[in-house]
Amino acid sequence: MIAEAVVTKSASASLLGRWESRLKVPGLLLVVFCFAFVRDLSLLPLLLPAAALIYAVSGLPLKHLTARMRLPGFFLLAMALILPFWSGQTVLWQLGPLALRQEGLLSLLLIVVKFFAILTVVIALFGTTSLPKLTVALRSLGIPWLITDLLLFTYRYLYQLASDLRRMRTAARLRGFAGNSLFALKPLAYIAGTMLVRSHEQSERVFQAMILRGYGNGSLPLPPFRPLPADYLLLAASIFLSALLILLQFII
Amino acid sequence: MHIPDGIISASAAIGGYAATGGLTWLSLRRIKKQYDNARNEIPRAALLTAAFFVASLIHIPLPPVSVHLVLSGLIGIMLGWFSFPAILVGLLLQAVMFQHGGLTTLGINACLMGIPALLAYYIFRLRILFGREKPFPNGLFAFTASFAAIALGATMAAFLLVYATPAYFDAAAERQAVIALSLAHLPVALIEGVFTAMVVLFLLKVKPTLLDGDRP
Numbered sequence: 001m002i003a004e005a006v007v008t009k010s011a012s013a014s015l016l017g018r019w020e021s022r023l024k025v026p027g028l029l030l031v032v033f034c035f036a037f038v039r040d041l042s043l044l045p046l047l048l049p050a051a052a053l054i055y056a057v058s059g060l061p062l063k064h065l066t067a068r069m070r071l072p073g074f075f076l077l078a079m080a081l082i083l084p085f086w087s088g089q090t091v092l093w094q095l096g097p098l099a100l101r102q103e104g105l106l107s108l109l110l111i112v113v114k115f116f117a118i119l120t121v122v123i124a125l126f127g128t129t130s131l132p133k134l135t136v137a138l139r140s141l142g143i144p145w146l147i148t149d150l151l152l153f154t155y156r157y158l159y160q161l162a163s164d165l166r167r168m169r170t171a172a173r174l175r176g177f178a179g180n181s182l183f184a185l186k187p188l189a190y191i192a193g194t195m196l197v198r199s200h201e202q203s204e205r206v207f208q209a210m211i212l213r214g215y216g217n218g219s220l221p222l223p224p225f226r227p228l229p230a231d232y233l234l235l236a237a238s239i240f241l242s243a244l245l246i247l248l249q250f251i252i
Numbered sequence: 253m254h255i256p257d258g259i260i261s262a263s264a265a266i267g268g269y270a271a272t273g274g275l276t277w278l279s280l281r282r283i284k285k286q287y288d289n290a291r292n293e294i295p296r297a298a299l300l301t302a303a304f305f306v307a308s309l310i311h312i313p314l315p316p317v318s319v320h321l322v323l324s325g326l327i328g329i330m331l332g333w334f335s336f337p338a339i340l341v342g343l344l345l346q347a348v349m350f351q352h353g354g355l356t357t358l359g360i361n362a363c364l365m366g367i368p369a370l371l372a373y374y375i376f377r378l379r380i381l382f383g384r385e386k387p388f389p390n391g392l393f394a395f396t397a398s399f400a401a402i403a404l405g406a407t408m409a410a411f412l413l414v415y416a417t418p419a420y421f422d423a424a425a426e427r428q429a430v431i432a433l434s435l436a437h438l439p440v441a442l443i444e445g446v447f448t449a450m451v452v453l454f455l456l457k458v459k460p461t462l463l464d465g466d467r468p
Contacts, residue, residue, distance in 0.1 A: 037262035114258030153298030161306045189450035203299035
């Protein structure tokens with residue numbers, strides 16, 4: 001039900017995996033924002049190879065990529081069914097009331113290529129950065145501790161709650177609950193309510209235990225920041241790629 | 253109601269991040285004013301964030317399809333000003349773990365869920381005027397809050413999809429598209445409203461303190 005955000009051995013040994021997260025996160029974020037900035041169709045042939053190169057140095061298997069593309073792909077399918085037929089004036093081909101329009105097709109092409117390019121880089125980024133490392137990077141980017149603490153705690157509780165929910169639903173099924181009509185709304189609401197009450201009571205116990213262990217007395221220091229020349233080189237490469245995309249955007 | 257990467261223009265994505273930054277700052281300020289030690293509230297907020305995350309995996313049968321819960325109304329009701337950072341964290345985790353929802357659009361999506369959650373929080377607080385412990389105002393305002401949250405979120409998303417995508421619709425078609433996309437969410441908003449009212453009535457019986465997200 002919930003995929004674990006773990007970094008595999010091959011991914012953490014790869015070039016991207018060894019890149020200091022405090023430079024990798026801002027570097028790759030810059031790249032995806034510049035991908036999002038592209039409005040010109042003639043720049044599209046540059047996006048896919050760039051994204052493929054970044055994915056290639058992540059050490060992640062291709063299956064990892066395709067498995068994660070499936071779910072957002074449905075949204076893209078919906079756009080593919082709407083845009084070419086409703087957007088624009090230039091009719092390319094007509095069949096009864098259906099007209100294939102040029103502007104719609106071109107904007108669909110732009111959306112699809114940008115979508116795949118951005119998602120590929122994002123998957124490479126999160127596939128090679130563990131959550132604790134991501135938190136450190138976010139802290140050094142100036143994200144308040146309240147947000148990063150919330151992030152770590154939420155992640156910590158996710159799996160437990162997911163298994164709680166699974167247990168409750170199994171119990172409900174054993175009692176003959178099918179949950180396939182609108183009448184299932186009330187039992188489902190009670191299951192959700194029970195989960196909230198249970199997790200709240202548990203959070204109070206956890207909090208007491210944490211205070212006993214010294215939580216709340218200032219935030220923990222971040223691990224030392226000792227980047228290698230290669231870390232800066234990778235950052236320079238991503239800044240170069242981003243600058244190139246923006247420059248070409250203005251020249252073309 | 254998530255807007256994925258690559259669909260909307262970069263300026264809209266950056267605008268979304270700016271708005272999220274401002275709202276997060278405002279929320280943190282309100283939180284620090286409301287609680288003596290905001291750190292004490294983190295375990296509770298995190299557990300509820302995780303619970304909402306997991307509960308949104310529950311699919312409600314709406315024959316012939318099934319819809320999954322958004323829960324932005326319930327998050328607002330139970331977490332108050334904590335709901336905006338909680339939603340931001342939930343969406344970030346979703347982007348990290350499933351690459352679902354988008355990273356460049358994280359700011360936009362946080363606003364699409366977070367602003368309705370804050371609206372729901374204030375609507376639900378109106379129940380105090382009619383009696384905090386009475387079931388009827390609790391149920392009514394929970395329904396209204398959640399319905400309004402979904403309706404607002406869907407309308408905002410529809411506006412963005414129509415006006416901030418690189419598409420060339422004519423003005424009349426754009427208006428129609430916004431109306432159609434918002435109306436398509438009407439059944440979802442109704443179900444979500446009824447569901448939230450049921451959860452609130454359940455909590456009122458079992459653990460009413462959970463509904464006072466606004467009181468430390």
